[in-house]
Amino acid sequence: MPYDFTTWDRNCLEEQVTPVQGEVTGTIPPWLRGSFLLDGPGRMTYGEHEFNHVFDGSALLQRFTFGETGATFCSRFLKSYAYTTNLENEQIVVSEFGTTGKSVTKGKLAKLGDKFAFDKMFSDNAPVGVVTFGGEYYCITEAPFLHKIDPTTLETISKVDLHKELGINSHCPNPKPLPDGSTLNILHAVGATGPKYDIVSFPSKPLDGKATVFAKPKKVGSVDARWKLNPCHMHTFGLTENYVVLLEQPLTIDVKAMVANTIRDKPFIGGMEWMENKLVKIHIVNRETGKEVKQKVKCEAFFFMHIINCYERENHIVIDVNAYKKPDLLHAFHLKNLRERGASLGNELDGGSVKRIVIPMEVSDKVSPELNLVMLAGTKAKANRQKDGSLYLTPDAVTDYAYEIPALHPDYTGKRYRYFYGSCGNMTLTTGKVGKVDFESREVKEWFEDGLYAGVSCFVPRPGATAEDDGVLLVTELHSADRKKVSVVILNSADMTEVARVAFSTPSDVPRSLHGCFVAA
Numbered sequence: 001m002p003y004d005f006t007t008w009d010r011n012c013l014e015e016q017v018t019p020v021q022g023e024v025t026g027t028i029p030p031w032l033r034g035s036f037l038l039d040g041p042g043r044m045t046y047g048e049h050e051f052n053h054v055f056d057g058s059a060l061l062q063r064f065t066f067g068e069t070g071a072t073f074c075s076r077f078l079k080s081y082a083y084t085t086n087l088e089n090e091q092i093v094v095s096e097f098g099t100t101g102k103s104v105t106k107g108k109l110a111k112l113g114d115k116f117a118f119d120k121m122f123s124d125n126a127p128v129g130v131v132t133f134g135g136e137y138y139c140i141t142e143a144p145f146l147h148k149i150d151p152t153t154l155e156t157i158s159k160v161d162l163h164k165e166l167g168i169n170s171h172c173p174n175p176k177p178l179p180d181g182s183t184l185n186i187l188h189a190v191g192a193t194g195p196k197y198d199i200v201s202f203p204s205k206p207l208d209g210k211a212t213v214f215a216k217p218k219k220v221g222s223v224d225a226r227w228k229l230n231p232c233h234m235h236t237f238g239l240t241e242n243y244v245v246l247l248e249q250p251l252t253i254d255v256k257a258m259v260a261n262t263i264r265d266k267p268f269i270g271g272m273e274w275m276e277n278k279l280v281k282i283h284i285v286n287r288e289t290g291k292e293v294k295q296k297v298k299c300e301a302f303f304f305m306h307i308i309n310c311y312e313r314e315n316h317i318v319i320d321v322n323a324y325k326k327p328d329l330l331h332a333f334h335l336k337n338l339r340e341r342g343a344s345l346g347n348e349l350d351g352g353s354v355k356r357i358v359i360p361m362e363v364s365d366k367v368s369p370e371l372n373l374v375m376l377a378g379t380k381a382k383a384n385r386q387k388d389g390s391l392y393l394t395p396d397a398v399t400d401y402a403y404e405i406p407a408l409h410p411d412y413t414g415k416r417y418r419y420f421y422g423s424c425g426n427m428t429l430t431t432g433k434v435g436k437v438d439f440e441s442r443e444v445k446e447w448f449e450d451g452l453y454a455g456v457s458c459f460v461p462r463p464g465a466t467a468e469d470d471g472v473l474l475v476t477e478l479h480s481a482d483r484k485k486v487s488v489v490i491l492n493s494a495d496m497t498e499v500a501r502v503a504f505s506t507p508s509d510v511p512r513s514l515h516g517c518f519v520a521a
Contacts, residue, residue, distance in 0.1 A: 005342035014508040019072035026500030033521035040513030047090035053098025059127035079156035129515030134213035195231035221290030238310035296390035322402035346427035352402030355395035
């Protein structure tokens with residue numbers, strides 16, 4: 001079957017507030033108890049107005065709960081300012097990634113003021129994922145707004161404005177929870193020398209005299225952006241035992257274009273610039289001292305959204321990433337493009353690949369440029385010292401395609417690992433496959449079924465297990481033939497065979513989610 005791009009073109013208009021029981025096939029493991037929380041673009045229309053881009057949709061929370069009597073599903077819209085304002089006016093008022101909203105403010109000066117008011121210029125719609133800060137659950141996006149939610153009812157509780165709180169312009173929507181309950185993240189701000197990336201730690205509970213954990217995060221370190229008017233797009237970052245790893249890719253936010261586009265009523269995506277022929281610059285920051293490692297490191301150019309994992313081994317840093325030649329995917333996912341060119345689009349898009357980047361941490365200034373400094377066994381990754389003393393890295397392509405929204409055993413984050421799971425980037429003549437990548441054997445085990453399209457995966461380890469891949473993989477599956485049906489397939493994560501599945505019928509379209517998390521019961 002050809003790839004069905006209509007599975008990206010869904011418009012949910014009705015919540016499923018009351019949990020509905022699913023139809024179970026197979027046997028759900030008796031130890032699997034908890035909820036799979038998901039977030040993603042949901043509502044695409046208001047009145048006669050429609051968003052232009054897949055990522056623009058108003059956030060919809062989905063919850064799959066596994067208990068003694070089977071599994072249930074429910075959903076709610078995130079009650080952001082963007083959602084409630086659009087709903088009230090029955091049109092798209094608040095601008096999103098690929099769509100310019102129509103101002104309802106009267107008067108030219110007032111409308112101009114709205115354009116440059118930060119909370120009007122950037123939407124608080126948060127469809128990227130559900131994350132934790134201080135033991136509480138929040139919906140997040142790149143804009144500096146968070147929405148606290150109830151993980152049981154999915155109700156929106158409150159909003160956090162980090163622009164007002166901390167003076168930042170954006171942040172990474174994939175923060176790192178740490179074992180002590182604190183959370184590490186990258187905040188994008190402007191300093192005396194221009195744009196910068198601040199590495200901060202949010203505490204596990206509010207500091208004395210502070211109302212929330214967001215009031216005064218601890219600054220771990222800071223890195224200046226290499227292009228003063230073009231900070232890079234940073235969706236994820238890496239973390240090892242001793243280092244924070246930042247990849248500055250050539251996909252940037254053109255500040256001048258952003259201002260011009262705001263005046264001209266053009267969407268955010270038009271201000272993103274792919275700086276052709278520029279390399280990826282890698283920053284390595286010591287977590288203890290906050291100082292950046294002096295060794296300059298650059299890598300061949302690629303576009304990325306998701307770093308899979310990073311770890312240290314034998315005085316090297318290993319970085320695994322889903323990499324693409326260019327950011328064509330971002331532009332391809334305009335709805336008009338999917339509808340008009342869906343039949344051929346899969347053959348035109350770069351499916352990416354999993355790439356392993358290896359950085360040697362001790363480099364002599366006397367080595368020859370021809371010498372590969374990577375001394376780890378089992379990888380083809382290269383590192384060569386240049387005349388200026390910098391390292392030029394050549395990644396090792398581990399797979400033929402990317403495996404997106406990567407999931408792995410949570411205990412192996414930041415540590416040496418062997419396996420991860422994700423949705424296959426092959427959008428040619430295929431259904432939506434989910435795969436398990438083995439970095440040691442380079443084998444990829446895939447599960448698929450005609451008419452099903454894998455969305456978000458989540459690895460849940462079996463209680464008491466000692467093997468890295470002993471557990472189950474939860475995979476959300478959209479049905480090509482039924483827009484109002486969704487299934488969760490439960491796979492044995494060791495051999496990728498089906499253990500069980502639960503199918504749900506819903507009152508409206510089921511859209512793709514972008515990220516999720518498992519909340520144990």
